[in-house]
Amino acid sequence: MQTGFHHSRKRIVLEVGAIIAFLAAVVWGVLALAGTLAAAALPIIPTSADSKLGEALYPLLAPEANRCKNPEPAAFVNALAKPLVDALGETPYAFEFVVVADETPNAFALPGGKVAVHMGLLSFAQTPDEVAGVLAHEISHATGRHTMRNIAEGLGGTAALGMLLGWVDLSTIAAPALALSQKAYSRDLERDADAEGRALLLRARMDPWGMSEFFQRLKDQHGDALPPAILSTHPDPGDRAQAAASGPEPDGPLRALPALPRGLKCETDAAEAAATE
16 A cells, blocks of 8 residues: 555656646747737737837937937937938838947837937947948838837737737836847848848948948957857848848949048037036
8 A cells, every 4th residue: 555655646746747847838838829929910010009119118228318418429320310211211100310328339229210329339430331331220120120029029919919909008018118129139130120221221322331341340349259140149240241242232323421420429528517517
């Protein structure tokens, strides 16, 4: 009897463990499927959801305190961005560009067309064509709804359905959406933004070589600090440089771009003086 009792207890433990594992697999599968279905539903979620969510995320990711007080960096960025936005043609998004006090050579786009450019990007770039290439890439993330895809996948089918039907208050999901908006894009989405951005540069009559040169210098100067392509969600910058360089050539005269200003700072001299008083 004692032996039989031990065998029964062991069997019960195994059976309970199997049931828990099965239920966990079912829950995981449902959540994974929900994310997949949410991403698949993205084309029928109105673009107004992008704009509303972008408005909710904007003060969190580009707070007023971090925006450059000196108007000159933003004036330069907007001068480059205008022909790119014009080349989009009719678009449901109201694009807005801001420069923030961050020394990393980067920029990011929020759903709905709000784009933040790091001051470090303007310092790192050597030509206005390089900055234009990054702007075209970020604009393409917005028009391709790549951040919305990340958010929809992360929040799942219920939230996507709510965005579709309009019964989800987008401001209430800003907190979880904030983390998802900072999630790295997949390699495919990055390549898509590169390709669409390059095509946009051509439509705006801008030199697409600037995009290639930016990626190549990023590789040359920061290559040791970047993870190998196989371990990174981002394609290797060297590969991206080659892809940007191998596309179609401009078929007409290129647009004259404003010179890349040097020595710009986020604060005006007056603001810096006031801060030290």
